Amino acid sequence: MRMTVKLLGVIVALGLLLVAMPARAHHSFAAAFDENKAINLQGTVTKVELVNPHAWIWIDVKGQDGTVTNWGIEGGPPTNLLRNGITKTSLPIGTEIKLFGYQAKSGEPKGVGVFVEYLDGRKVFMGGSAPGADGNPTPTSK
Amino acid sequence: MSLLRFVEWLGNTSWSIELHESRYVFLLVLMIHVLTLSVFVGTAAMIDLRLLGKTMIRVPVSQVVARLVPWTEIGFVVMVVTGTLLFYAAPLNRYENVFFRVKMGALALAVLNVWWFRRTAYRRVHEWDLDPVPPRRVRLVGALSLILLALIITAGRMMAYQDYWFG
Amino acid sequence: MSLLEFCRWLQYSGPLHAMRQSPIFFPIVATIHLMGLALIGGAVLVVDLRLLGFGVQSQPIAAVAHDAERWLVRGLAVMVTTGILLFMCFATKYYYLTFFWVKMAALVAIILFTWSVHRRVAMAGDADVRPVWRKLVALVSLLLWTTVAVGGRYIGFP
Numbered sequence: 441m442r443m444t445v446k447l448l449g450v451i452v453a454l455g456l457l458l459v460a461m462p463a464r465a466h467h468s469f470a471a472a473f474d475e476n477k478a479i480n481l482q483g484t485v486t487k488v489e490l491v492n493p494h495a496w497i498w499i500d501v502k503g504q505d506g507t508v509t510n511w512g513i514e515g516g517p518p519t520n521l522l523r524n525g526i527t528k529t530s531l532p533i534g535t536e537i538k539l540f541g542y543q544a545k546s547g548e549p550k551g552v553g554v555f556v557e558y559l560d561g562r563k564v565f566m567g568g569s570a571p572g573a574d575g576n577p578t579p580t581s582k
Numbered sequence: 583m584s585l586l587r588f589v590e591w592l593g594n595t596s597w598s599i600e601l602h603e604s605r606y607v608f609l610l611v612l613m614i615h616v617l618t619l620s621v622f623v624g625t626a627a628m629i630d631l632r633l634l635g636k637t638m639i640r641v642p643v644s645q646v647v648a649r650l651v652p653w654t655e656i657g658f659v660v661m662v663v664t665g666t667l668l669f670y671a672a673p674l675n676r677y678e679n680v681f682f683r684v685k686m687g688a689l690a691l692a693v694l695n696v697w698w699f700r701r702t703a704y705r706r707v708h709e710w711d712l713d714p715v716p717p718r719r720v721r722l723v724g725a726l727s728l729i730l731l732a733l734i735i736t737a738g739r740m741m742a743y744q745d746y747w748f749g
Numbered sequence: 750m751s752l753l754e755f756c757r758w759l760q761y762s763g764p765l766h767a768m769r770q771s772p773i774f775f776p777i778v779a780t781i782h783l784m785g786l787a788l789i790g791g792a793v794l795v796v797d798l799r800l801l802g803f804g805v806q807s808q809p810i811a812a813v814a815h816d817a818e819r820w821l822v823r824g825l826a827v828m829v830t831t832g833i834l835l836f837m838c839f840a841t842k843y844y845y846l847t848f849f850w851v852k853m854a855a856l857v858a859i860i861l862f863t864w865s866v867h868r869r870v871a872m873a874g875d876a877d878v879r880p881v882w883r884k885l886v887a888l889v890s891l892l893l894w895t896t897v898a899v900g901g902r903y904i905g906f907p
Contacts, residue, residue, distance in 0.1 A: 472772045492608035492671065493742075519605045528603075545772065569839075576845045613902045619783065620790025620898065628791040631820070638795075638816050641808050649805045653794065732784060739780045 473552045475571065477543040481511055485535045490518045490528055494568060497531065497553065499539065513539050513553040513566070520567030526556065541570050585677070592673040601671040608671055615664035622657030623731050625650045630731075633724030635715030642711045643720075647704075679744045685737035692730040699723045756840035765837050775838055782831040786898070788824030792817045793894055796871055800887035802880070810883075814871035821863075843904060852900025859893035 483499035495515040500508050515521055531537065538557040544550045552570035555563045571578040583591075592598060601608055631637040632646040669676045676682045703720050710716045716724075750758075759765070768774045795817045798804035805813055836843055843849040870878055870886045 472769075472775075491602045492604065493612065517609060518603055519609065522605055571842065574842060574845060576842075578841060613899070616783070616902060617786075617895075617898050620786050621794065623787035624790025624792075624794055626791075627787055628795055628817075628820075631791075637820060638805065638808070638813065640812065641805055645805055645807050649798075649803065650795070653798065653803075731787070735783050735787065736780050739783055740776060743776055 472545050473542040473570065474545045475542055477545075477551075479539075479541055479543045479551055481513070481539045481541075482536070483511065483539075485531045485533055485537060486510060487533070488528065488531050490521060490526075492517050495521050495566070497539065497556065497566075499537065501549075509549050511539070511549040511551070513541055513551050514568055515553050515566030516568040516573065521564075524564045524567060526564055526566075531556070541566075589673040589677045592670065593675075598670055598673065601667065608668075611664050611667045615661060615668060618657055618660045618664070619735065621653060622661050623735065625654040625657065626731060627728060629654065630724040630727045633716055633727075634721050635713070639714035643713075643716060644707050644711050676741075679741050681737045681741040681744055685734055685741070688730050688733040688737060692727060692734065695723060695726050695730065753841065753844055756844045759837050760840040762837075765834075769838055775835070778831050778834045778838075782828060782835060785824050785827030785831060788820060789828060789894070790824075792821035792824055793890065797887040797890050800871065800883040802884070809875050811872045811874070814868070825860075846904060848900045848903035852897055852904065855893055855896040855900060859890065859897060862889065862893060 481499060481501050483501035485497065486500050487496075487498040489496040489498075495518055497513050497515065499511055499513070501511055502508050536559055538559075539553055540555055540557065541551045541553040552568055552573070553566040554570045554572045555565045557563050565575040566573050567575075601611075628637060629646055629650050632639075632641070632643055638646055699720075703717075703723065710720065715721070795804060796810075796814045799806075799810055799813050867886050867890050870883055
């Protein structure tokens with residue numbers, strides 16, 4: 441009976457959470473990105489949210505069949521993007537850009553971004569949770 | 583004006599937007615909020631452990647309370663001020679966040695638990711002040727406090743995952 | 750095998766990879782890590798506040814320190830275990846983070862300090878140590894713990 445009461449509290453709290461989760465699980469982002477689902481997107485910027493704690497870049501991507509999907513890609517906090525050169529005015533709505541990252545486990549058009557690539561080839565790392573988003577080589581990259 | 587409308591309006595004020603988009607301030611406030619839990623929850627937990635008869639059992643309960651509670655209170659003020667700022671940075675997001683609501687509910691219950699304790703059982707502390715292990719009613723207050731504090735920490739940490747799990 | 754390669758191996762090892770597939774693994778471990786923070790905070794403050802002249806007065810410092818040490822050890826056990834698991838989830842990223850190494854250095858320093866100088870001063874008789882040394886030891890302790898904590902938050906930013 442050396443278990444602290446705190447641990448008991450954790451179990452109670454987790455119990456509550458786990459009960460709440462299954463009902464929503466199939467609608468969710470599933471809490472994580474899939475490192476096996478790398479995504480290479482190209483599209484036009486619809487919104488840039490340079491907010492704490494995570495910035496988001498939204499782009500319209502035209503599929504093979506002509507349908508347009510709006511993708512949301514998450515980055516690090518503004519301080520990381522600002523340091524790498526992305527400001528509120530760097531990506532005006534309508535700018536054509538490429539985004540590389542990893543897709544949400546749920547398969548939604550969302551993901552964590554590694555870098556933004558301008559059409560002239562310039563890359564800006566998005567500094568977030570994605571492997572390589574800090575600009576360093578990762579096990580999955582060269 | 584409904585609560586939802588008020589929260590939306592709040593989020594559109596210039597300072598809210600500036601805080602939300604700030605380079606350093608938000609992250610600094612967040613850091614202070616998270617780290618100060620070591621003071622607020624830390625000292626509260628030590629008091630609760632005394633109520634449970636698990637620590638400092640040779641020190642009178644009233645002594646533990648008198649000497650530690652001022653720090654719990656300072657910690658609490660810092661948590662509330664920083665917490666309010668974090669709320670203000672994105673009011674609509676917090677308002678709609680399920681975990682935030684659970685956290686606030688747990689916080690309200692925790693405060694209520696303390697207030698009730700002070701008004702009732704603690705009034706008679708002299709009866710069990712020197713007991714290494716206080717009476718059952720007092721131990722329950724300590725246990726409930728710890729559970730609620732654990733819930734507050736859990737819900738607070740999980741707020742980041744609302745978009746992922748309830749998006 | 751270089752340190753980076755070791756980190757890579759850790760991050761992509763079989764059992765951990767399976768654990769990481771679960772979307773709730775990291776959040777739960779991170780939450781328990783914070784609970785450990787509260788426990789360490791309480792245990793450290795009880796002793797260091799007393800050394801500074803605040804805190805519980807009725808018992809000799811040694812008795813207070815002895816009591817709190819149990820809880821400090823438990824808090825550390827929780828934080829180190831969860832810390833290792835968290836590290837394994839993002840090992841190669843942390844490898845490149847200066848603040849991660851600052852945190853580790855400060856953690857090693859505070860553990861060594863707590864179980865040597867700090868302990869000697871705290872366990873000494875109340876009349877055996879000049880107050881100025883007690884206060885100094887408490888301040889060094891609080892400074893080092895704060896460095897560990899702040900370093901931890903810097904890791905958590907991305």
